[in-house]
Amino acid sequence: MELTIDQFKQLLEAGQKTFSGIEVEEGSLRKYNLSGCIFVECSFALDFSKADLTESEWTGTMLCSAVFNRAKRYSIQFVGNYYHSVILEIKDLEKMI
Template structure:
C-alpha cells in the first residue's frame, strides 16, 4: 500500500507502531521518534536523519536511498 509522507506521519502520530507492506517513496522523518516501531516488508526512500529508531525492526524491508545520518539505531534490527 503506497502512502504519502503526510499519511505516514498521521499514522505515526496516532501511535501506530507496526507497519506491514507499506511504501513511502519520498519525504523526511528528520528528528522523529520511531522507537519500537516494526516495519515488515516495507519500501522506503526517506530521510531518517537525527530520528530515534531505538529498538526498531526492519524485517524484509527495502531501505533504498534512505539517509540515516546521526539517527539513533541503538538495538535496532
C-alpha cells in the same frame, strides 16, 4: 500499500507502531521518534537523519535512497533488508549513520 509522507506521519502520530507492506517514496522523518516501531516488507526512500530508531525492528524492507545520518540506533533489529538487490546487514546501516 503506497502512502504519502503526510499519511505515514499521521499514522505515527496516532500511535501506530507496526507497519507491513507499506511504501513511502519521498519525504523526511528527520528527528522523528520511531522507537519501538516494527517495519516488515516495507519500502522507503526517506530521510531518517537524526531519527530515534531505538528498539525498532526492520525486516525485509527496501531502503532505496534512504538516509540515516546520525540516527539513534540502540537495540535495533535489522534483518534481511535490502538496497536494490543487495542484502543489507546491521554493519551496512552503521556505515550509513
